[in-house]
Amino acid sequence: MNKHFEGTRLKAAEVLKNPGRTTKLLAKAVSKSSSGKALSQISELSEKIKALVRMVRCYTAREYVDIPWQTLLLITAALIYFVSPFDAIADFIPLIGFADDIAIISAVFSSIIQDVERFTAWEAAKASRAEMIAYTELDDQQ
Numbered sequence: 001m002n003k004h005f006e007g008t009r010l011k012a013a014e015v016l017k018n019p020g021r022t023t024k025l026l027a028k029a030v031s032k033s034s035s036g037k038a039l040s041q042i043s044e045l046s047e048k049i050k051a052l053v054r055m056v057r058c059y060t061a062r063e064y065v066d067i068p069w070q071t072l073l074l075i076t077a078a079l080i081y082f083v084s085p086f087d088a089i090a091d092f093i094p095l096i097g098f099a100d101d102i103a104i105i106s107a108v109f110s111s112i113i114q115d116v117e118r119f120t121a122w123e124a125a126k127a128s129r130a131e132m133i134a135y136t137e138l139d140d141q142q
Contacts, residue, residue: 012076
């Protein structure tokens with residue numbers, strides 16, 4: 001990975017220690033990945049970014065803590081890099097501005113795919129349990 005990203009990993013540890021900064025980072029990442037300007041260039045990564053944001057959000061809320069610290073650092077560093085407008089290739093440069101962001105997010109996502117798959121399986125199981133509870137409550141009311 002590039003030198004700029006390596007420096008971002010150091011910032012990631014500090015951000016993860018501060019819930020307020022973590023929340024702001026996650027909001028910026030979701031906003032940027034959903035914006036019209038970025039969406040045309042990173043549409044294939046939008047869902048990956050959202051999954052990474054959900055992982056960190058659930059970890060900081062202590063809902064899902066089965067994430068290795070190194071994985072959290074990589075995710076957070078990738079998101080910091082993604083939201084930074086002045087990284088290796090400035091995001092405002094037409095056509096190539098998001099190329100480095102795409103490369104970093106893709107590399108991080110690929111390196112932690114097993115952790116992401118475990119998380120999404122946990123999410124699916126949690127949603128299934130919630131749906132089951134909702135149906136049970138409806139049956140109890142009748």
